[in-house]
Amino acid sequence: MALWQWSTTAAANATADPTINWQEGQAPSTINDSARAMMAAIAVQFQTGWEWQNMGDTPAYVSATQLTVPGNMTSRYTVGRRVRAFVTAGTIYGTITASAFTSLTTVNVLWDGSSALDSGVSEVDVSILNPANTSIGATTVGGALTVNGDVTVAYRGSGSYSDRLRLVGQGNYQPYLRSNGAASQLEFINSADTAATLTLTDGGNLTASGDITANSDERLKTDWEFLPSDFVERLAAVKSGTYARVDTIDGERHAGVSAQSLRDLLPEAVLESHEGTLSVAYGNAALVACVELAKEVLRLRALLEPVK
Structure with a gap:
């Protein structure tokens, strides 16, 4: 039993879940069983975490970082959305980096740590929050923020750049930090968001558009x-x-x-x-x-x- 098997159309829920029977004219003796089955389904969802949604998609293994699901599900598997998968090695978590539809929806995922998909993948769940239409706006942290792990500012959109990290200072000074994938470099962008003022390449080369000085008083x-x-x-x-x-x-x-x-x-x-x-x-x-x-x-x- 699973909530994803229930329909949003009331009339279609007569036998939407094979463990629940809400058909018209059902015998009174079956009502208690159906009600208890619904209670059990809700309890399972509550205990396994409301933040993950099993949409009933059947995943197929392609590679360690790629899977497919039937139909055009690109609006569900959007770039930046978190996913959970059950594989032979256990439960793994990751972030979607690409999603495209041909005859199937092909999903690329950057898995956390050293996790990887394997041919034993049996289920894939998506997080409740979808970056394509998230209900959460800007989040403000009023004090020190400690993160025990990587913080990922993902690629989400067109071009070669990651989403930017904005550094808000007093007044109008609000520069950005971004990754330029095409040039393999980290870039500091000016407050006007018009030019890179400092770049650091993956090879370690540092370039500044202005002077580099050191205190020498x-x-x-x-x-x-x-x-x-x-x-x-x-x-x-x-x-x-x-x-x-x-x-x-x-x-x-x-x-x-x-x-x-x-x-x-x-x-x-x-x-x-x-x-x-x-x-x-x-x-x-x-x-x-x-x-x-x-x-x-x-x-x-x-x-x-x-x-x-």
Whole structure:
């Protein structure tokens, strides 16, 4: 027995559920059984959770992330809607990423964690909330929000972008954050929603449409130390040039220095991660090197200029 077997047309409910008989002229002795069966059906729905709806669809396995159901059910299986499926491994949950109808409705699902569909799928349920016509508007959280797990801002619409995460500040500053699937990058969008001001590619490249600065006020600094007198000579020995990265697949060549080589000369410009990987503060190192080279140019100029 299941509520999805009941009809929204009263006259059709005489035998809509094989365990319930509400036909006209039924024997009085059968009424109690039918009433109790209805009570049991409602109790089952209550105990298994009202948030999931078994619509009676018969799912068919296609792949670990794809299933089909009979008929055109795209209005039911909408992108962004949560689904629950019963498979050989147990109960799994996910979010619909695509839904299309030909002779069947094909549904693509991004399953939570490492879950996956298998050929033993026996039932698929949809959540009560449907993003296509949800009754819930904007939700406001008045304090800190803690989420124990992933937060997904899904693709829902046209183009290459995910739905945006809007960051509302005081006044008119309200930038957005979105994923650009075509470019494989994360983008910060300006308040006017007209341009990306900062992008971070999946390969780790960061691009800003404006200047990137760091606090360098002398009032924030103390304990100055001058660089060694042979700094320029040692700088010339730092390993530099172009190279290919072994940790990327873009195939592009890059220019730079060896962090290990620079650390021997300017350890303050070389950082080490907890995994032991070295990185270079290129801006800091380059500016210091330029200043020291400028001093060396002035020193050589003074040597070459005739004494007056």
